[in-house]
Amino acid sequence: MPELPEVETIARGLANVVVGKTIASVDIRLPKMAIAPPGVDFVRALAGESITGVSRRGKYVVMGLASGRKLVTSLRMTGRLVVQQDGEAEYKGTHIVFHYMDGTRLSFADLRTFGRMRLVEPGEVWDKSLGLEPLSKGFTPEGFIGMLSGRTTPIKALLLDQQRIAGIGNIYACEALWDAGIKPGRPAKALTKPAVRRLHRAIIEVLTRAIKMRGTSVDDYVDAEGLQGGFQNVLAVYGKKDEPCPRCGKPIVRTVLAQRGTWWCRNCQR
């Protein structure tokens, strides 16, 4: 499932190729995946629109349009946004296709069909349920200490809560907790201040490094050009059950926490 670094990589890749392009037509094969405001027709509203910018918020790709509207895409489990030349073979599970005036197209493919594309009106606040961006100046060690204080939630579950911090998923929660030497199941409030500061630094460091390596391709994630990321080659614990911990050599364990597989080192994560 694409998390912050993967979505950031997709958004940057798209920005390089689709900004300035004008949509000639839109082809929707699975209507549930395209959501428009009441009274607005998705296909008609988008024909003739130009792309003014592409950015990321949490795990969402946000395309700015010349009308002031935005197109917000949630990739969920298996969604892909890939730019192709007209005539190039389609990805399996392509459900929405934007044909640009210049003969290229943007395909939204999603085998499991949980992904959504939502057209948002100018000025409409679509992200009010999303928390802080962990790579923004607003995410401070002191703010993070405040966020955790008094919470009995296991620290890993709190990291996955998009209403508190937006963009961290299972891969980077596991990696950041390993990096900081913190047991995933510890109640958030039981972390010492130095531990919270370590975790704060680890979150920023892990996400920044993963963006540099263009994300993690452990499942079917590819960027906007259809290329895999590189962070799967340097993962410390995620998906590494029984492999030696890169820090202490003891075997990595897999447990289940908040219904998610959780990989960690019993020896050096306390």
Ligand SMILES: [Zn+2]
């Ligand atoms: Zn270890």
